Every structure is written in structure tokens, then in C-alpha cells.
Amino acid sequence: MALFFQTLPFLLDGLLTTLLVSVSVVVLSLAIGIPLGCMLVFGPLWARLPIRLYADFVRGVPILVLLYFVYYGLPVIAVNLPSLPAAVVALTAFKTAQIIEIARGAFQSIPVDQMEAAKSIGLTLPDRFVHVLAPQAVRRFLPPFVNSVVDTVKGSSLVSLLGVVDLMLSLQQVIGRTHIALPLYGIGALMYFAINFPLSALSRRLEKRFI
Amino acid sequence: MTAAPAEPVIRIAGITKSFGSHQVLKGIDLAVGKGEVVAIIGPSGSGKTTLLRCINFLEEYDGGSVRIDGVEVGYKDTADGRRRRSDRELARIRVEAAMVFQQFNLFPHLTAAQNVMLGLVKSRGKSKGEARQIAEKWLTRVGLAAKFDALPSQLSGGQQQRVGITRAVAMEPKVLLLDEITSALDPELVGEVLAVVQELAAEGRTMILVTHEMAFAREVADRVVFTDQGRIVIDAPPATVFDDQPNERLRSFLSRFAAFHRPR
Ligand SMILES: Nc1ncnc2c1ncn2[C@@H]1O[C@H](COP(=O)(O)OP(=O)(O)OP(=O)(O)O)[C@@H](O)[C@H]1O
Ligand SMILES: [Mg+2]
Numbered sequence: 001m002a003l004f005f006q007t008l009p010f011l012l013d014g015l016l017t018t019l020l021v022s023v024s025v026v027v028l029s030l031a032i033g034i035p036l037g038c039m040l041v042f043g044p045l046w047a048r049l050p051i052r053l054y055a056d057f058v059r060g061v062p063i064l065v066l067l068y069f070v071y072y073g074l075p076v077i078a079v080n081l082p083s084l085p086a087a088v089v090a091l092t093a094f095k096t097a098q099i100i101e102i103a104r105g106a107f108q109s110i111p112v113d114q115m116e117a118a119k120s121i122g123l124t125l126p127d128r129f130v131h132v133l134a135p136q137a138v139r140r141f142l143p144p145f146v147n148s149v150v151d152t153v154k155g156s157s158l159v160s161l162l163g164v165v166d167l168m169l170s171l172q173q174v175i176g177r178t179h180i181a182l183p184l185y186g187i188g189a190l191m192y193f194a195i196n197f198p199l200s201a202l203s204r205r206l207e208k209r210f211i
Numbered sequence: 212m213t214a215a216p217a218e219p220v221i222r223i224a225g226i227t228k229s230f231g232s233h234q235v236l237k238g239i240d241l242a243v244g245k246g247e248v249v250a251i252i253g254p255s256g257s258g259k260t261t262l263l264r265c266i267n268f269l270e271e272y273d274g275g276s277v278r279i280d281g282v283e284v285g286y287k288d289t290a291d292g293r294r295r296r297s298d299r300e301l302a303r304i305r306v307e308a309a310m311v312f313q314q315f316n317l318f319p320h321l322t323a324a325q326n327v328m329l330g331l332v333k334s335r336g337k338s339k340g341e342a343r344q345i346a347e348k349w350l351t352r353v354g355l356a357a358k359f360d361a362l363p364s365q366l367s368g369g370q371q372q373r374v375g376i377t378r379a380v381a382m383e384p385k386v387l388l389l390d391e392i393t394s395a396l397d398p399e400l401v402g403e404v405l406a407v408v409q410e411l412a413a414e415g416r417t418m419i420l421v422t423h424e425m426a427f428a429r430e431v432a433d434r435v436v437f438t439d440q441g442r443i444v445i446d447a448p449p450a451t452v453f454d455d456q457p458n459e460r461l462r463s464f465l466s467r468f469a470a471f472h473r474p475r
Pocket of ligand 1: 230235253254261262
């Protein structure tokens with residue numbers, strides 16, 4: 001118990017870093033991925049092609065390769081990022097590709113009938129988008145998106161491999177000093193679970209409601 | 212009502228439409244006067260839906276013209292030739308030919324009243340309050356006073372289609388387009404929807420309806436148009452079309468509807 005209270009502040013620091021990385025990645029990838037997803041669905045061919053290529057390529061590469069590429073590879077072209085920003089950039093690159101796919105799927109799952117009904121009562125393109133397409137697409141977007149946030153939190157443990165002291169690395173460091181592995185991993189698992197369980201539950205509820 | 216009135220609401224002249232190499236409309240001429248109800252009948256694949264969709268330019272016709280109150284629907288003549296209309300112009304014209312769909316196509320995220328209000332607010336410039344009043348008035352008329360705030364998923368097929376009709380007619384369009392609006396309904400729900408259409412016809416609304424309900428067409432239409440293989444073969448009053456019809460193709464088509472009864 002004494003050990004628990006000794007290590008707790010250190011672990012909480014790590015947890016904070018995990019949350020910081022996860023939130024940054026989710027916010028950035030939404031900000032980039034949603035516009036790109038819209039362009040992939042509605043944009044001209046010259047815009048769709050590179051977005052399609054990017055999404056397919058990045059989703060086909062292990063996240064670890066992306067992390068090493070950004071951290072160890074980019075310095076070759078004089079882009080020298082410290083480990084934390086490098087980790088966020090690499091994870092964002094991956095998450096953005098996922099968001100693009102989820103957004104595309106959400107838009108394309110809305111039947112054309114909906115647009116035709118909107119046209120036939122005289123709605124212009126912006127009104128069709130705002131009042132008919134987008135509200136329905138958001139409902140299809142949310143459940144897979146929340147699932148993907150769960151993946152982000154779990155996947156963020158990879159940043160420990162770049163030396164970022166997140167929850168994962170702080171656990172390992174504490175274990176390295178105390179040689180008490182099992183209870184500490186247990187505590188770590190519980191912390192991840194405490195973040196992700198409510199998210200998974202939310203996703204299930206959204207799915208029930210909207211799909 | 213046999214002769215087309217001098218000033219037609221809809222004037223379709225020689226429209227053609229192909230999907231790839233398949234010419235679906237081979238030069239259609241049709242004029243519909245104010246207050247007229249025209250029923251389009253014909254075999255499956257003869258181009259009825261395509262013709263209807265050309266009128267509000269959901270389908271872009273290749274040649275010919277469609278005019279609503281003299282305004283060409285899809286194109287305009289400019290200094291440098293015939294040009295497709297902008298989305299904004301199309302929207303203004305389309306609302307004058309509001310459509311009711313076979314599969315209802317209600318907006319699933321909006322309530323019955325909101326489905327009706329959307330076009331009133333966005334296309335007809337009504338305030339939310341006015342639109343709500345109009346929507347409630349119409350929904351009450353079609354027997355849905357208890358369903359203003361129901362989502363489409365909470366309504367039966369017949370109720371959904373009555374919302375579909377309301378959404379279109381509340382726009383006070385110059386012509387109402389109805390494409391087999393009872394085909395997706397269980398037989399026992401057909402009557403309640405047709406009753407609404409009949410009432411609209413009786414109050415003098417201009418309508419073009421594609422239907423397989425022959426008894427209904429006979430009852431409600433001023434003119435019946437028979438299409439076959441992309442052409443209008445016959446355009447005549449119901450009595451002429453349904454009784455002692457000399458045209459072989461029409462006779463054989465009608466023989467498939469031997470039992471002329473309408474479930475009510
Ligand atoms: N988007 C499309 N692409 C290709 N072919 C089409 C398309 N829409 C319709 N067609 C073809 O055009 C022809 C006419 O179709 P249309 O739907 O107008 O017929 P219809 O008279 O309404 O038939 P039904 O009574 O079955 O509804 C059919 O052969 C159909 O396969
Ligand atoms: Mg059809």
C-alpha cells in the first residue's frame with residue numbers, strides 16, 4: 001500500500017501524458033481528417049486521388065513504422081522533432097487516415113434518395129448539406145469514431161518506444177526500480193480501462209440509437 | 212378537358228433521354244393545363260419514372276424542353292448558347308414541381324412536422340412559426356394531427372406517405388408529381404393515401420401521377436397518358452382509354468389489370 005502511494009504521483013504524470021497525447025491526436029486528426037473526408041466524397045478528381053492514396057497507404061503501414069519514420073527518418077531531411085511532438089505527429093498521421101475513411105463511409109451511406117427529396121422541395125446545395133446530409137452523416141460517424149478514440153488511447157502506449165514517459169513507460173520505470181511487476185501492471189491496466197470503458201459504452205449507446 | 216388549355220402549366224416538347232446507348236425517352240410531347248390531373252400508365256420500363264423526373268430535372272434530359280409556366284426547367288439561353296442552370300436557379304424552379312416518391316424518402320432525422328417545415332422555411336422563406344402553422348394545418352388535414360412530433364420510423368407506411376404528400380403540397384407547387392406513391396404500401400394502407408390524392412385533385416390542384424392503380428386513374432384523372440417504349444402512344448380522357456380501346460398494345464397492357472377494384 002505504501003508503495004502504491006509512493007508511485008501514484010509518478011504514474012498519474014504518465015497518465016496525464018497519455019491523455020495529452022490522445023486528446024491532441026484526436027483533435028488534430030478531426031480538424032484535418034473531416035475536411036479531407038469531405039473532399040474525398042465531394043471534391044474534384046485531382047483532390048480525391050491524393051487523399052485516397054494517403055488514406056490507403058497510411059492505414060496499410062504499422063503505426064510503429066510511422067513513429068520511427070517521423071522520429072528517426074525525418075531528421076535526414078532536417079526535420080528534427082523532439083520525441084513528444086514526433087509521437088503526436090506520427091499518431092495524427094495515422095488517425096487522420098482513419099477519420100477520412102470513417103467520414104467517407106458516413107457520407108456515402110446516406111442514400112441518394114435523400115438528396116433527391118431535398119432537391120424536389122427546392123433546397124439549394126448548402127441547405128441540402130446542412131439540413132439533410134450532414135445531420136444524418138454525423139449520426140453514422142459517431143459510433144465508429146468513438147471506437148477509434150478508444151484505439152487511440154490504447155495505441156498511444158507506443159509512444160513509450162520513443163522515450164515519451166506516458167502511462168506505459170512510467171509503469172515500466174516504476175517496475176524497473178521496485179521489481180514489483182504484477183500489481184503495477186494491474187494498476188496500469190485499470191487506468192487504461194477507466195478511460196476506455198465509458199467510451200466503449202458510449203459508442204454502444206450511439207450505435208443503438210443511430211444505426 | 213380533352214383539349215390542352217391555351218396556357219399550360221407544364222409544356223414538355225420533344226424530350227429525349229438516353230442511359231448509355233439505351234434511349235429511354237424518344238421524343239415526348241405533353242402539355243398539362245392548370246387544374247388538370249394527368250395519369251401516366253404503361254408497362255414497366257416504358258419510361259414513366261424517367262419522364263416524371265425530367266420535369267423537375269432530377270434526371271437531365273438530352274434534347275427537347277420542359278417548361279413550367281413558360282420557364283425552361285433545366286437550361287437557359289444565354290449570349291453564348293444554351294447553358295445548364297445553376298443550382299440556385301434549379302432550386303427555385305424545382306419547388307414548383309414538388310415530388311412525392313414511391314419510397315416516401317422522408318428525412319429520417321426530422322419529425323413529421325419538421326419534414327414539412329424544412330422546405331417552407333428554406334425555399335419559401337417562411338418564418339419557423341408560420342411554417343409550423345402550415346405544417347400542422349396540412350398534417351391535420353391528412354389525418355396526422357396526433358403525429359406532428361413523430362419521427363418517420365415511428366409511423367406506418369401509409370402515414371409516412373401522407374407526410375410525403377404533405378411535404379410536397381405544402382410548398383404550394385404549380386404542379387405536384389407523384390410516382391407510384393402507393394406501390395411500396397401494404398394493400399390495406401393504399402386507400403388512405405389515395406383518398407388524400409383524390410381530395411387534392413378535387414380542389415383543383417395540377418397533378419401528374421404515375422400509377423398502376425387503374426381504377427384510381429380512371430376516377431381521378433382528367434387525362435390518361437399511355438407510354439410504351441419511350442413514347443406516348445395514347446393521350447385521352449379515361450373513358451376513351453379504358454373502354455373499348457382499339458389500340459392493341461394498350462388493350463394487352465390493360466388486360467393485366469382485369470380486376471378493376473381499388474382497396475379502400
Ligand atoms: N439511372 C439509370 N441508369 C440506367 N438505366 C436506367 C436508369 N434509370 C432508368 N433506367 C432504364 O430506363 C428505362 C425506363 O425506366 P423507368 O424507371 O423510367 O421506367 P418505368 O416506366 O418507370 O418503369 P416501372 O413501371 O417499372 O417503374 C428502364 O429500362 C430502366 O432500366
Ligand atoms: Mg417507375
